[in-house]
Amino acid sequence: MSVVFDRAVAFYDRTRGLPQQAETWMAQVVGEDVPLAAGSKVLEIGVGTGRIALPLIRQNRYRYTGIDLSRSMMDVLRTKADSEQIALVQGDAERLPFADGAFDAVVGVHIFHLISGWQQAMDEVLRVLRPGGLLLHGRNSRVDSSPERQLRDYLHSLSNQQEQSRDPGLLEHDQIAGELEQRFGKPRELQTPSWTVTQTPGEILDMYADRCWSATWSLSDETLARAVAEGRRLAIERFGSLDAPLKDEQLFKWNVYRRPETRP
Numbered sequence: 001m002s003v004v005f006d007r008a009v010a011f012y013d014r015t016r017g018l019p020q021q022a023e024t025w026m027a028q029v030v031g032e033d034v035p036l037a038a039g040s041k042v043l044e045i046g047v048g049t050g051r052i053a054l055p056l057i058r059q060n061r062y063r064y065t066g067i068d069l070s071r072s073m074m075d076v077l078r079t080k081a082d083s084e085q086i087a088l089v090q091g092d093a094e095r096l097p098f099a100d101g102a103f104d105a106v107v108g109v110h111i112f113h114l115i116s117g118w119q120q121a122m123d124e125v126l127r128v129l130r131p132g133g134l135l136l137h138g139r140n141s142r143v144d145s146s147p148e149r150q151l152r153d154y155l156h157s158l159s160n161q162q163e164q165s166r167d168p169g170l171l172e173h174d175q176i177a178g179e180l181e182q183r184f185g186k187p188r189e190l191q192t193p194s195w196t197v198t199q200t201p202g203e204i205l206d207m208y209a210d211r212c213w214s215a216t217w218s219l220s221d222e223t224l225a226r227a228v229a230e231g232r233r234l235a236i237e238r239f240g241s242l243d244a245p246l247k248d249e250q251l252f253k254w255n256v257y258r259r260p261e262t263r264p
């Protein structure tokens with residue numbers, strides 16, 4: 001089963017939202033470096049609350065369609081959209097209800113790892129793109145040595161060891177990029193300037209314990225509690241206190257793929 005985000009509606013924008021400046025950069029880099037004119041037909045799979053869609057439309061004036069399994073995530077998007085033109089469809093990225101070659105570009109951000117048939121969804125993206133159309137695959141990123149990243153990776157690895165399960169949320173980025181390259185060839189890589197977020201280990205652990213991240217949704221209460229307790233111990237050992245301010249350097253990355261003129 002794909003990971004539907006109905007349960008994240010109340011906290012998604014608060015916990016995932018980009019700072020204003022970063023949001024502008026994320027949309028600007030596409031406007032400046034991707035050959036997509038105003039009025040281009042763009043589809044976003046897993047559009048969610050419009051965190052990516054709305055800045056892209058405001059900045060670049062695309063004709064935008066969003067699809068998501070979660071009606072309630074898209075209800076949040078509707079409340080945030082002013083005059084932005086966006087068509088919203090409740091549906092599954094594994095079976096896109098659109099004609100072959102219907103779009104100039106498809107946008108996908110933090111999505112393939114959540115789809116149970118993610119390779120099928122990639123084939124669907126190829127199908128609905130016109131020849132020469134673009135896939136914009138984006139993600140929030142942070143430097144590898146970020147303490148926030150270390151702590152979260154540690155918590156995820158502990159939980160996984162204990163449950164012997166593989167959450168679809170933990171599909172590796174490299175695995176996704178490899179499958180995309182097989183279909184589209186090498187991407188062009190774009191990125192925004194970086195920005196700094198300050199968080200304490202206590203705040204990171206609270207978000208984990210509150211199941212803010214989809215990778216925690218399939219864990220039992222016991223596994224989650226054990227991982228959080230172990231995370232507290234590690235955080236105090238490594239950072240001295242749960243209240244230590246940890247600086248986290250973040251950026252947004254786009255991989256831009258072009259659909260071959262003939263489908264592989």
Ligand SMILES: C[S@@+](CC[C@H](N)C(=O)[O-])C[C@H]1O[C@@H](n2cnc3c(N)ncnc32)[C@H](O)[C@@H]1O
Pocket residue numbers: 002003004005006016045046047048049050051052067068069070073091092093094108109110111114115116
């Ligand atoms: C992590 S959110 C990302 C939302 C948005 N792209 C962003 O970056 O803020 C993933 C979204 O994909 C949706 N989703 C998951 N599986 C899906 C599928 N098979 N088809 C369509 N949407 C799906 C979820 O409901 C959720 O709204």
